[in-house]
Amino acid sequence: MSVTSRDILDMNAFHGDGDDPLVARRLASMGAASTLFFERPIEMVSAQGAEMTAADGTVFLDLYNNVPSVGHSHPRVVGAVQDQVARLNTNSRYLSAVTEAYSERLLATVPVPDARIAYTCSGSEANDLALRIARLSTGKRGVVVTEAAYHGNTAAVTEVSPVSYRQGGVPDHVRLIPPPGPAYGNDIAGGFASALRAAIAGLEADGHGFAAFLCDSIFSSDGVFAFDWSALVAAAEVTRTAGGFYIADEVQPGFGRTGRGLWAVAAAGAVPDILTMGKPMGNGFPMAAMVARADLLARFAEAFGYFNTFAGNPVAAAAGSAVLDVIEDEGLIANAAAVGARLKDGLTALDSPVIGAVRGCGLYLGVDIVAGDAPDPDGATRLINALRGRRIMVGAAGRFGHTLKIRPPLCLSAEQADRFLGVFAELTVGPA
Amino acid sequence: MSVTSRDILDMNAFHGDGDDPLVARRLASMGAASTLFFERPIEMVSAQGAEMTAADGTVFLDLYNNVPSVGHSHPRVVGAVQDQVARLNTNSRYLSAVTEAYSERLLATVPVPDARIAYTCSGSEANDLALRIARLSTGKRGVVVTEAAYHGNTAAVTEVSPVSYRQGGVPDHVRLIPPPGPAYGNDIAGGFASALRAAIAGLEADGHGFAAFLCDSIFSSDGVFAFDWSALVAAAEVTRTAGGFYIADEVQPGFGRTGRGLWAVAAAGAVPDILTMGKPMGNGFPMAAMVARADLLARFAEAFGYFNTFAGNPVAAAAGSAVLDVIEDEGLIANAAAVGARLKDGLTALDSPVIGAVRGCGLYLGVDIVAGDAPDPDGATRLINALRGRRIMVGAAGRFGHTLKIRPPLCLSAEQADRFLGVFAELTVGPA
Numbered sequence: 001m002s003v004t005s006r007d008i009l010d011m012n013a014f015h016g017d018g019d020d021p022l023v024a025r026r027l028a029s030m031g032a033a034s035t036l037f038f039e040r041p042i043e044m045v046s047a048q049g050a051e052m053t054a055a056d057g058t059v060f061l062d063l064y065n066n067v068p069s070v071g072h073s074h075p076r077v078v079g080a081v082q083d084q085v086a087r088l089n090t091n092s093r094y095l096s097a098v099t100e101a102y103s104e105r106l107l108a109t110v111p112v113p114d115a116r117i118a119y120t121c122s123g124s125e126a127n128d129l130a131l132r133i134a135r136l137s138t139g140k141r142g143v144v145v146t147e148a149a150y151h152g153n154t155a156a157v158t159e160v161s162p163v164s165y166r167q168g169g170v171p172d173h174v175r176l177i178p179p180p181g182p183a184y185g186n187d188i189a190g191g192f193a194s195a196l197r198a199a200i201a202g203l204e205a206d207g208h209g210f211a212a213f214l215c216d217s218i219f220s221s222d223g224v225f226a227f228d229w230s231a232l233v234a235a236a237e238v239t240r241t242a243g244g245f246y247i248a249d250e251v252q253p254g255f256g257r258t259g260r261g262l263w264a265v266a267a268a269g270a271v272p273d274i275l276t277m278g279k280p281m282g283n284g285f286p287m288a289a290m291v292a293r294a295d296l297l298a299r300f301a302e303a304f305g306y307f308n309t310f311a312g313n314p315v316a317a318a319a320g321s322a323v324l325d326v327i328e329d330e331g332l333i334a335n336a337a338a339v340g341a342r343l344k345d346g347l348t349a350l351d352s353p354v355i356g357a358v359r360g361c362g363l364y365l366g367v368d369i370v371a372g373d374a375p376d377p378d379g380a381t382r383l384i385n386a387l388r389g390r391r392i393m394v395g396a397a398g399r400f401g402h403t404l405k406i407r408p409p410l411c412l413s414a415e416q417a418d419r420f421l422g423v424f425a426e427l428t429v430g431p432a
Numbered sequence: 433m434s435v436t437s438r439d440i441l442d443m444n445a446f447h448g449d450g451d452d453p454l455v456a457r458r459l460a461s462m463g464a465a466s467t468l469f470f471e472r473p474i475e476m477v478s479a480q481g482a483e484m485t486a487a488d489g490t491v492f493l494d495l496y497n498n499v500p501s502v503g504h505s506h507p508r509v510v511g512a513v514q515d516q517v518a519r520l521n522t523n524s525r526y527l528s529a530v531t532e533a534y535s536e537r538l539l540a541t542v543p544v545p546d547a548r549i550a551y552t553c554s555g556s557e558a559n560d561l562a563l564r565i566a567r568l569s570t571g572k573r574g575v576v577v578t579e580a581a582y583h584g585n586t587a588a589v590t591e592v593s594p595v596s597y598r599q600g601g602v603p604d605h606v607r608l609i610p611p612p613g614p615a616y617g618n619d620i621a622g623g624f625a626s627a628l629r630a631a632i633a634g635l636e637a638d639g640h641g642f643a644a645f646l647c648d649s650i651f652s653s654d655g656v657f658a659f660d661w662s663a664l665v666a667a668a669e670v671t672r673t674a675g676g677f678y679i680a681d682e683v684q685p686g687f688g689r690t691g692r693g694l695w696a697v698a699a700a701g702a703v704p705d706i707l708t709m710g711k712p713m714g715n716g717f718p719m720a721a722m723v724a725r726a727d728l729l730a731r732f733a734e735a736f737g738y739f740n741t742f743a744g745n746p747v748a749a750a751a752g753s754a755v756l757d758v759i760e761d762e763g764l765i766a767n768a769a770a771v772g773a774r775l776k777d778g779l780t781a782l783d784s785p786v787i788g789a790v791r792g793c794g795l796y797l798g799v800d801i802v803a804g805d806a807p808d809p810d811g812a813t814r815l816i817n818a819l820r821g822r823r824i825m826v827g828a829a830g831r832f833g834h835t836l837k838i839r840p841p842l843c844l845s846a847e848q849a850d851r852f853l854g855v856f857a858e859l860t861v862g863p864a
Contacts, residue, residue: 022527029535030744031548031726032733036525043527046519055529065522067741073518082514086505087478089716090497093468095454095475097487103461116463121553121718122742128586153738154560156587167735279741284521286553286718286742294463301464303599306585309499309711310554310718312462 038388047072050409050416052393061416063408064393066364069255069280070326071411077283077322084318092119092312102317105324107291111266112275115291119312123251123278124152126290130274131156131212133292133300134245140209144199147176148399150221151214151249160214163221173208175199179222180231181359188227193234200242213239213246217264218253223398224359224366224405226258229268236270245296248272251288252364255280256327256410259337259362282319287311332410336362339417343406346421352428354379363412366397367404375400383427390423470820479504482841482848484825493848495840496825498796501687501712502758503843509715512754516747524551524744534749537756539723543698544707547723551744555683555710556584558722562706563588563644565724565732566677572641576631579608580831582653583646583681592646595653605640607631611654612663613791620659625666632674644706645671645678649696650685655830656791656798656837658690661700668702677728680704683720684796687712688759688842691769691794714751719743764842768794771849775838778853784860786811795844798829799836807834815859822855 022043026034043055049071052060062072070077084098092099103117120126135141143160150164151157158164160174170176177195178184184191200210213235219225232248239246253264254277260267265275273296278288288311300306310316327333340362347358347367354376356368369380380402387394397405408416454475458466475487481503484492494504502509516530524531535549552558567573575592582596583589590596592606602608609627610616616623632642645667651657664680671678685696686709692699697707705728710720720743732738742748759765772794779790779799786808788800801812812834819826829837840848 020527022529022532025532025536026527029532029539029549030524032730033548033550033738034524035739036527041527043529044520044522045529047522052520052522052526067523068521072522073520078518081517085513085716086510088476088484088505089500090476090479090484090504091499092462092466094484095452095458095468095473097454097475097477100454100457100461104457107461116465117461118465122557122740124740125554125556125586132587132590153740154557154586154588155564158564158736164737165735166737284517284742284745284747286745286748298464303597304590305596305598306465307467308554308556308585310716313716313718315716316718 037393039385040388050412058391061392061419063406063412063420064395065409066252066257066407067279068284069257069410070283070323070330070332071409074283074322074326076326077285077319080318080322081285081315084315089313089315091309096314096317098314098321099312099317102321105321106289109262110275110291111263112272112291112293114294116294116297118290118292118297118306118308119316120288120290120308121286121310122152123249123276123288124154124157125308126251126276126278126288127151127157127214127247127249128154129290129306130247130276130292131160131214132304133274133296134212134247136303137296137299138209138211138244140211140244141173142175142200142203142208142210143173144175144177144196144203144210144213146179146215146219146222148179148222149176149214149216151216172206173203175202179219179225181225181227189231189234192231193238196235196238197242200238200244210242210244212244214249215247216249216252217268218258218360218364220252220364220405221397223368223403224364226359226361232265232268232270236272245273246270247274247276249276251276251278255323256333256336257362257364257407259333259340261333262327281323282316283323285316285319287316287320327410330411335412336410339363339412339414340365342414343417343421346417347424350425350429354428360406363406363408363410365406367406368398369402369404375402377401380404386427387423390427392420392423469825471817472820482844490823493824493851495838495844495852496827497841498684498689498839499711500716501689501842502715502755502762502764503841506715506754506758508758509717509751509754512750513717513747516750521745521747523741528746528749530746530753531744531749534753537753538721541694542707542723543695544704544723544725546726548726548729550722550724550729550738550740551748552720552722552740553718553742554584555681555708555720556586556589557740558683558708558710558720559583559589559646559679559681560586561722561738562679562708562724563592563646564736565706565728566644566679568735569728569731570641570643570676572643572676573605574607574632574635574640574642575605576607576609576628576635576642576645578611578647578651578654580611580654581608581646581648583648604638605635607634611651611657613657613659621663621666624663625670628667628670629674632670632676642674642676644676646681647679648681648684649700650690650792650796652684652796652837653829655800655835656796658791658793664697664700664702668704677705678702679706679708681708683708683710687755688765688768689794689796689839691765691772693765694759713755714748715755717748717751719748719752759842762843767844768842771795771844771846772797774846775849775853778849779856782857782861786860792838795838795840795842797838799838800830801834801836807832809833812836818859819855822859824852824855
């Protein structure tokens, strides 16, 4: 299997061989819309904590799924959903004590000045709305993102998601810069700021103007870059000076994953104009949100009616509240920091010719798989499937698809981390 | 309060007066993103069947909400969600017997030839994807919609939703035609087809080309037009002849609301290339889907990676399966036909100077409120708030915002319909 930079979005997605009757049924109903993990796809039937159980009884250690972030089927989130769905599940045009309380609690955590919340169903919808607001308020169209960015699946956010293109590339009003990493040498923050400044100048020279710098605070699909978060502060400054808006995409790093508070952008000390969140927000209940400066939202509401049927409903709010409760009560941010450091130290200590750089923070790590000095996406794919054979699930990311992406539920224990490290060492270094 | 064609999307949305402490809290957290029903917003705490209960104990008859379509808090849907959310709630990259079975069952109902399903979180995402597919396959950009159409809230589908514009209007590559109604005189289908043909010619003359005819099969936001469904057959033929794709938006009319089978477009005898569905699909659990010809989906997958994190998860599939069970086992399509006819006959029989045309079918009715011969949106707003005072909830729609929109849960009983008719007669005709 050949993996290029265009396949990152689906690089762990196979269509199966069709011999599996359930795979055949999947293909007959979902066709080209189906993507399945692993060369031998897995039928899952249940999950708890950081483990998922297949139909044949096999239990997999889950180091991939960042949606069930407080743990699969967490009883407090499950209970909150079960209780609320039996009582009231309706739209946000009625007042609901559950939703009002959740909004206030969430808003108090977010590092956007004078912020207001617009709920959506998905991170894609949140980023789509954020771009509309930035474009309306600036009257400009140009957006700068990183070179292997992913910001969602609508028409508008696909344009700013270079990894989604299998043919051609992003339109001219979208400019790409490398993520803050080795590409910039010793001055990562300065280099990143200069690259952003140049990209903005290009947008202006070509008549698009500059609307927004849109940035996943941990650069997930770029391959997990958290070298120098002062790059975010520098980029925010460049963005503001140029008259654009800084949209912090916290769909992946948000809700404690980095082990440094709820929001990575806040940990970095940067102040966005708009912040988007999603995936782990309801621990699997479909919900997301955009938080924006009140003045930007008000300007948007003058120009457009906006309503989102399912968004901000009481069941979502109940799930979201339970997620915040569990993060606090179970100390999951501290756990992400501690177990993440244990994993990162363990991976860094491995002496294997196939392991390149180890990056990331908290429970979002990237491990480059290399052949000599070159990225080895085929090797990464083989490792992913070999780990699957040892009942451990990880994914891949990065511009070349050679970066193993390790982002388990935040409740991962030290023992589970060690189990992964042991198996990974066997596969990359050899038998102990 | 003045209501123009630009306010339809929010014409029942007020911000409240701020004296209500919960309204004040809402405004502080959601700001301009908040829209609330009624001059005096309601805090809801629970709901069952076609009734919703406010925090002060008042029970409202719900003739507005088309999302909890099999009835608020239906025990079978609630039970299915409660059971599945406790066991497994994960993405569709694993096989899941629940999702595979639901996909097959759903697909068997849909009137798209050689169809495959792509799950999404919202009807907006489904329509956004449908437009991308139509544009990619035609290489053209132009879309024709009806003059007060609403197809969702992303950047791309807002462009084809004229009612969402409060300033300015749709872009030049979107052309508007009146819905199939009195605007076309005696030959509604012929007139609608001619208007579509002219719009397509305009798109081609102006260099946009023609990608899709996108049409809500019951023209909900246009004011509920179901005069002559042969108009859909004629429009499909015009669309195909012109080399475009017919996208049937069944987000509102789908899942039995019209009382004529699950899909209005099928009842009309028209065959779309793409069909989108949403709102009632999970009775409030956030889920939606796009069903497209397999070849169109395959062509799209060659060009773009597409994945939707929450979509098609086992909890959604469980909710969706329960919805189909209830529709079948409780005979809700027949109930929609019978109770809808009772409502429509009752409304048509009312002799009131403020009631104009009564339109629609099944449990989706539109009632024009007029002053003399003129649309009276202020009168419609007064009626909505007067009905709220009598513990009955309805909404409004239409190009001028003067059409009462009646679309209760499909379980509405004859007695509940009669209660509404009695109160409505008192308010529009006078005491009995």
